[in-house]
Amino acid sequence: MSAALTLAPPVSRRLKSLAAILILLALWEVAARLFVPGVNPIIPPPSVLVTYVARHAGLLLISVQPTIVAAISGFCIGASISIVLAVIFVRFPTVEAALANSVVLLHALPMLAIIPLLVIWFGIGYTPKIIIAALATFFPVLNGALRGLRSSERSTLELMHILDAHWLQTLTKVKIPFALPYIFAGLKIAAPQAVLGATVAEWIGSRSGLGSQILIALLNYDVPLLWACMVACALLAATGFCLILLIEYLVIGRRSEPLREED
């Protein structure tokens, strides 16, 4: 009985938000049909979109696949580099001091601007996309990992010191376990960013993928395709986020506090 009582609120809330979404979709359908008439309206009703996606599922799948590959490889590369760099920074503060401002400068590089350069160097294909996705992943994860590696309990660190532990032992036994929630918080910010980076890179540096499909849709004034690509892009970003959430749950068994927007 008490279990049912405690379970009741989330279920009803979930039902409520589901109802809200359905109402919103219905409103959109009606409003689009009433106010945005025409053969190829800028805001098509959801039913048109659904039938479009059903009819063109093959095209969408073909264009989504390269983006997924680029985003995942870039994400893994960027995350590994930034975690290793964070460990180096925490072990050797002088290195961090020397590189700190350069890293911030690198962060100020506009993604859009370096894509043409990457295309000149590596040609059209996967390499520019992966590098951009890795760059987009790099900063949130570095930030989370640095904060996490510095968040170990002082008493535990002192204990390791008294026990004459090697710094590698301290790292693997204390610092990394303490850092995990922060690293995952960084990864959760980074996963959608990697999708975004890969898609932008495809605008310029690719003939395949969601990004180039978006541009093609825009240039051909293919509004349903544009909407479908937009939804696919959002779904990819959300899936990346949820995947990290799942891995986090498997690794540390609970959800961490999300890093705030400013981190």
Place this chain on the structure above:
Amino acid sequence: MAMAEIGAPAAASRSGAYRFALRWGSPIFVLLIILAWQAATTLWQIPIYILPKPTDLVTGFVRNAGMLSRGWGITVLEASAGFIIGNVVSIAVAFLVTWSPTARAGIMPLALAIKSVPMVAITPLITLMVGFGHSTVVTVAAVVCFFPTLVNVSRGLKAAPRSQVELFRILDANPWQLFWKLRLPYALPYLFTALRITAPAAIGGTMLAEYVASNAGLGYLIQDSYTQFRFVLVWQVVIVATLTTLAAYLTVAHFERRLLARHRK
């Protein structure tokens, strides 16, 4: 653009080497890179389309100064307009959302849903709705600014501790005093966090939109120079854009430090 953690333990470790590295590390690093770049391009005679020499870039600056400054001016104007519009609207919505639970229930889920759609996907759609040109670019920049500010400011408006709010109530403060003397000072750091995120983001969004939906500005210049194989110009735009982004961030950070310092007094 919020590297809060990098270089953070400055106060903790005060060794001479550390302070020297923090002060001079980056200038030396950048200088070394430029020297190595110049040496490598001269030594191996790397073609200009792969990697132009730094000296080429500098001499080319004079030749391309007109194009670059025109593009820069347009981008800065559009980004500023978007930054101001986006932030003002967003702050207004944050107030609405904080004071009316109904508005919160209606607006926040929608806002979060839109926020999760990457800008790359929204920009073409805005282009179709608003049309080719400056208004699209400003709209994109405003949309980019909207969400970080909404999230941060609506959090900031609730940041004042309960005990102090109750103290104000006991002292019979009117709502205006409560806001001006208590809620606003507590919300300011959150607002500035948002501004620090959105100032560089506005420039990024502007360039993104210019790339697809405009025929002026730095974003357009990237596209134009790249398709014309004017690689020196591409490099110069990269440099100008990076410095502008950095300057936007530093400007906001500067105001933040000054204003918050005054408020603490």
